[in-house]
Amino acid sequence: MPTQATAAPGTFPAWVLHHAKVRGARPAMREKDLGIWQTMTWADVASQVRALANGLAALGVRPGEHVAIVGENRPRLYLSMMAAQAIGAIPVPLYQDAVAQEMLYVLQDAEVRVAIVEDQEQVDKMLEAADSCPDMAFVVYDDPRGLRNYQEDKLLAFECLMEMGRDYAAAHPSFVDEAIAAIKPDDAAAMFYTSGTTGKPKGVMLSHHALIDRALAIQELENLTDREDVLAYLPPAWIGQNMFSYTQFLVTGFTVNHPESPETVSIDMHDIGPTYYFAPPRVLEGLLTHVMIRMEDASAVKRKLFHAFMKLARRVGVRILDKDPTVNAWDRCKYALGNFMVYGPLRNALGMSRVRIAYTAGEAIGPDLFVFYRSIGINLKQLYGSTETSVFVCVQSDGQVRSDTVGPPVKGVDIRVSENGEIQVKSPGMFKGYYRNPEATAESYTPDGWYRTGDAGYLDTDGQLKIIDRAKDVGKLADGSLFAPKYIENKLKFFQHIKEAVAFGANMSQVCAFINIDLEAVGNWAERRGLPYAGYTDLASKPEVYELIRDCVNQVNADLASDPKLAGSQVSRFLILHKELDPDDDELTRTRKVRRAFIAQKYGVLVDALFQGKGNQFIETEVKFEDGRSGRISADLKILAATVYPGNTKKAA
CATH class of the missing domain: 3.30.300.30 (ANL, C-terminal domain)
Incomplete structure (x- = not known):
């Protein structure tokens, strides 16, 4: 596996070509369709990215232009992001559950001319917004169901785009290779819009170098390999999901699995058994709620057994996970019995039997919830970061996991705490700036160049960061x-x-x-x-x-x-x-x-x-x-x- 000590590719298109050469026959992506998992190898990925990149060029997409990507986690949408990056364009993922009016601001601000969407629902939103977006020239759709009678000139089937790409490649055989060679690591690789909690959303421009550097740092920290399995089920427009199932996927070369639908995620978790897992606290809360509902419906004997072993798990489970040698033999024996009767079946019910590393981020997790998962043997860890920092600022290290911290700074990151308690950061993963908003970009930094996170906290005596809350909320x-x-x-x-x-x-x-x-x-x-x-x-x-x-x-x-x-x-x-x-x-x-x-x-x-x-x-x-x-x-x-x-x-x- 490439590490930071080797000459790693510097851009995402270069990583695609690298994996096609080094592990071309290995599975890159899987998608569940009609109950059957379909597999795409790295060689398949590289081939389809070439065709799509040529297709986008045929539509007139040029370097620096923004391409909107809208939908659930689908291989074709991921391939479209890679294809846009291969010709120097910048993918802009949008939240698939947003209404057309919410999308309108982003489409206008980013001056989107081409949008690649999943299905009829997203096509309808694009067409509704198109009246206020005169630049919108093409809407490419993946799933044709329900679109047979649509006559809009803007619409283009995904297969047609691929065919256009093959024709363009025949006329310009060296185009994609020349385009990839022209991309620089400091060029913008993607743009993610903030949620706009305090005003209009801002487009966060992230470079190839920033994203890749953070992925390499985590690969080294966690010893990630190309044998990991990841389930991509969170919104692709969220930087957290994008970092795990797109950036880390392209850097490390493991397999990303796409569920059949949001409703089948639990079933698909069991099918795949991910080894590398990411969930915000709300997802972990939901999973725990389902477990507790099932336990309430269980027999009195099972409920008594569950609560007795969970009391033991809360007392010694986390210490055993952290390999604490002070746990006595009798407690270890009881925990082993609990693992056979309760914890193991519980991990299986959650679809986490194979999880080696699990992360939670996005907002603070309650200590009780965090300890619950770790106590049953799931190596759940907290990380801290933001869109502007390419996610990874702090990550908890194995054996040094505490519920009240988010861990020490990741390799390459410097942290300081201002006099008013705000956490400030310097990192190789910093964003290039807010799109067309130099004033907001300047305001996000201190006069001496530190990024203002807006979070309140402090570094404890062990060098681990403790987050109290958003600075404005404390x-x-x-x-x-x-x-x-x-x-x-x-x-x-x-x-x-x-x-x-x-x-x-x-x-x-x-x-x-x-x-x-x-x-x-x-x-x-x-x-x-x-x-x-x-x-x-x-x-x-x-x-x-x-x-x-x-x-x-x-x-x-x-x-x-x-x-x-x-x-x-x-x-x-x-x-x-x-x-x-x-x-x-x-x-x-x-x-x-x-x-x-x-x-x-x-x-x-x-x-x-x-x-x-x-x-x-x-x-x-x-x-x-x-x-x-x-x-x-x-x-x-x-x-x-x-x-x-x-x-x-x-x-x-």
């Missing part, structure tokens, strides 16, 4: 106590009955919270108790559900009471929202991060009611449906008090 209560809302929210979301939480309390005398229940978990709980309900809003208003959630909040408060820094941040009052927070309603980003300021403004009447001590509050909210229609839902929401426990509230230094 605050203090009225009595001066530390208030870190994300930390509180993550502890609440560990419970399978809570899907989302939003905590408020900065400059206030107490902490209050909005809760979103998990419809599947709470619905299952209600059905087993014969509690009828008609949808989310009805279930969320049930007195029995409020008591269920109050018990969860009380458990979090009891835990917070033992923490000197956060004892004052116990949740005093809460309500259960009448609707699920939704990206389509601008309450969450497309990566499902809470847009705290927007929620506080949108539901200001509820926030006021919480802090004013009211027992209920009426609210009417506009919502957007999947088909683009709008509607309104209303409810009179109950507000309950939680138990606040006495604790060590001595101010920590």
Whole structure:
């Protein structure tokens, strides 16, 4: 395997050619179609990338031009990104679940002339946006289902693009090789748009060198080989997914597997058994929720066995995973029995039996959730980074994994903490700048050239980085106590009955919270108790559900009471929202991060009611449906008090 000590290729097209030469017969990509896994070798990849690159040239795509890529994880969309890069163009992945109006800004800002999309749904969005995008000349589609009667001149089938490419290659046989040779490592390789939580999305330009350097650093750190299997199931427009299943894939040369559909990801996980796995906390929360639902439906004997062995796992499982020699022989024997009876079957149920390295990132993970996975023998580690830093800034090392840190800086990265607690970074993976936005680019750096992450934290005595929260979100209560809302929210979301939480309390005398229940978990709980309900809003208003959630909040408060820094941040009052927070309603980003300021403004009447001590509050909210229609839902929401426990509230230094 190439390492940083060898003359590694400097651009993505060069890596494609390298793998075709070195491991041409090895599987590069698999796709499940009609229940059958289809395999594409590295030689196949290189051949198809050549044809597509020529096809894009035939459409008039030139170096530096942006090509939109929209859809789920599909081999043809990945090949299209490689083909665009092969001729010096810049792929711009868009979130496939965004509505046309959201995509419009990116299409206009990036001056997209060619879009390559997955299916009819994405074609419809492109055609809707095309009226406001005069530059849009071609929409190439992969899946033809439903498009037979479309007559728009802009539309072009993927097979037609391939055929155009073969014709162009016959007339210009050396074009692709010359185009690849002309690409420089510092040229832009891809552009990812930020979620726009504080304004218009910004196009983050990342070079071949920045992305490849970070992938090589992780390859060396984790001893990755071309024998790894990865499941590509997260949005390709998210830099985290792109780094793992595209950048790392092209640098290391392992196999990327594409699920049949988002609904079959769990089944496909079992089929493939990935060895290298990546999931944001929300996915891990969802998996744990499914496990706990199944356990609640199990027999009393199985439930008792599960809880007994999980108590043992929480006590010694992480230490055994970290090869701690101080774990006594009797505990090791009991854990081995638990591995046979509970942990092994549980890992298999999660599709993680073969996982060698698992990462979580995107937002902070609750310590309880993190410890759960590690305690059952899954080598889950945290990493820290952002789109602007090509993801990898800090990564936890084997044997040095703690729930409260994200690890030390990765090779090549320097970190400092400013006087106000903001983490600042220098790295080989830094972005080239924000597209057509030099002012924002300049603002993102300090006068002496350090990138401002916007996160608050500190380096501990072991040199590991500890993230507190977003710098703008960390605050203090009225009595001066530390208030870190994300930390509180993550502890609440560990419970399978809570899907989302939003905590408020900065400059206030107490902490209050909005809760979103998990419809599947709470619905299952209600059905087993014969509690009828008609949808989310009805279930969320049930007195029995409020008591269920109050018990969860009380458990979090009891835990917070033992923490000197956060004892004052116990949740005093809460309500259960009448609707699920939704990206389509601008309450969450497309990566499902809470847009705290927007929620506080949108539901200001509820926030006021919480802090004013009211027992209920009426609210009417506009919502957007999947088909683009709008509607309104209303409810009179109950507000309950939680138990606040006495604790060590001595101010920590």
